[in-house]
Amino acid sequence: MLIEDWYVYAAILLLALCSVITRAGYFLFGHLVPLPDRVRSALRYAPLAALTAIIVPEVLPWSAQHGPVLDLKLVAAIVSIWVFQRTRSALLLIVSGMLALWLMRWIASF
Amino acid sequence: MRAQRIAAMRDGCRAVSPGLLALTVWGVVTGVAMVKSGLAEHTAVVMSLLVYAGSAQLTSLPLIMAGAPLWLIFAAGTVVNLRFIIFGAALHPYFKNMRWPKRLLMGYLSVDVAFVVFMPRFSDAPQKGTLEQHWFYLGALVSSWTVWQVTSIAGIALGSFVPSTWSLDFAAILALIAMMMPLVSNKPILVAILAAGVVAWLTQMWPLRLGLIAAVLAGSAAGMWAEKVFRKGRV
Numbered sequence: 001m002l003i004e005d006w007y008v009y010a011a012i013l014l015l016a017l018c019s020v021i022t023r024a025g026y027f028l029f030g031h032l033v034p035l036p037d038r039v040r041s042a043l044r045y046a047p048l049a050a051l052t053a054i055i056v057p058e059v060l061p062w063s064a065q066h067g068p069v070l071d072l073k074l075v076a077a078i079v080s081i082w083v084f085q086r087t088r089s090a091l092l093l094i095v096s097g098m099l100a101l102w103l104m105r106w107i108a109s110f
Numbered sequence: 111m112r113a114q115r116i117a118a119m120r121d122g123c124r125a126v127s128p129g130l131l132a133l134t135v136w137g138v139v140t141g142v143a144m145v146k147s148g149l150a151e152h153t154a155v156v157m158s159l160l161v162y163a164g165s166a167q168l169t170s171l172p173l174i175m176a177g178a179p180l181w182l183i184f185a186a187g188t189v190v191n192l193r194f195i196i197f198g199a200a201l202h203p204y205f206k207n208m209r210w211p212k213r214l215l216m217g218y219l220s221v222d223v224a225f226v227v228f229m230p231r232f233s234d235a236p237q238k239g240t241l242e243q244h245w246f247y248l249g250a251l252v253s254s255w256t257v258w259q260v261t262s263i264a265g266i267a268l269g270s271f272v273p274s275t276w277s278l279d280f281a282a283i284l285a286l287i288a289m290m291m292p293l294v295s296n297k298p299i300l301v302a303i304l305a306a307g308v309v310a311w312l313t314q315m316w317p318l319r320l321g322l323i324a325a326v327l328a329g330s331a332a333g334m335w336a337e338k339v340f341r342k343g344r345v
Contacts, residue, residue, distance in 0.1 A: 003148065003174065003175065007180070011170060014183060014184040015161040015166055015167070015184070018163070019163045022188060022194040022195055023198060024216075024220075025195065026195060026199050027205055028210060030202030040196060044196075045298075045329055046189050046326055047189060048302060048329065049306035049325055050169065050329075052325065052329060053321065053329075054186075055283055056310040057319075058280075058283045059283065064315070076280070090288035094139065097287075
């Protein structure tokens with residue numbers, strides 16, 4: 001798919017604006033806006049939900065013709081989570097997930 | 111005075127150094143992922159320099175490639191960055207005595223690793239807003255920024271040499287998982303993730319990845335509902 005330059009740069013500028021608003025907002029205007037505890041607890045769930053919503057379609061994709069598909073990436077992701085549970089290492093999570101994907105693709109190619 | 115500032119800044123650099131290892135991995139992965147997703151190298155460098163937010167960058171890549179509307183990219187970036195609002199609220203008392211251009215700069219450069227070393231060290235400080243605190247934080251911020259940009263640009267350079275068949279863009283998804291894992295600390299959070307996951311799975315054929323909004327709403331609502339239920343029932 002061809003993506004146009006102006007679209008990508010507009011996205012980059014908007015994301016830069018996100019960084020400024022969310023990070024510097026309280027530094028600049030914190031004296032005007034108190035953050036109640038209830039809002040604080042609601043703010044805990046939204047980022048995790050958004051990250052989940054980005055990850056799920058990548059590891060559990062649907063194809064337009066066949067509906068839900070089982071992808072090797074799902075297995076690789078499960079392996080990497082298991083490794084993280086044992087080691088608590090983000091680096092090992094990434095490495096093991098990639099190795100698992102490559103290994104399974106290599107086996108599947110026979 | 112000058113010696114004190116330099117000493118505080120050096121303390122900040124030293125305190126943040128374990129976090130710099132994490133930033134190195136993230137920086138390289140983000141750099142590679144930007145190029146492997148299809149961004150031109152110079153565009154990826156501009157993104158790294160201006161946005162300076164790994165999770166928001168990685169989140170935006172699938173959306174940009176799908177041609178999602180700009181408002182959705184902005185909304186997704188904001189939601190993923192919401193944690194910074196909580197950081198900002200906690201840090202605000204320490205910096206409110208600075209002039210606004212400095213507050214703007216310090217705020218914009220704020221990242222997780224710097225926040226994580228600053229708060230435990232100064233949370234019991236009798237006086238908030240001292241020069242030591244400002245320069246300590248600045249030291250942590252400057253070293254984080256430098257390490258991030260260098261490793262991210264190295265990743266962009268590396269990304270152009272790695273063949274696409276290696277699927278290194280999947281490393282970006284793994285990095286997002288790595289970011290989530292330590293945060294899954296109680297049942298309401300798990301409920302929120304499950305709800306968001308189910309909704310995201312069911313809605314992924316929606317056009318322009320608008321299912322993202324449905325998943326965020328469902329996840330947040332489920333999390334707050336579960337918090338209430340678990341508190342009442344003490345399950």
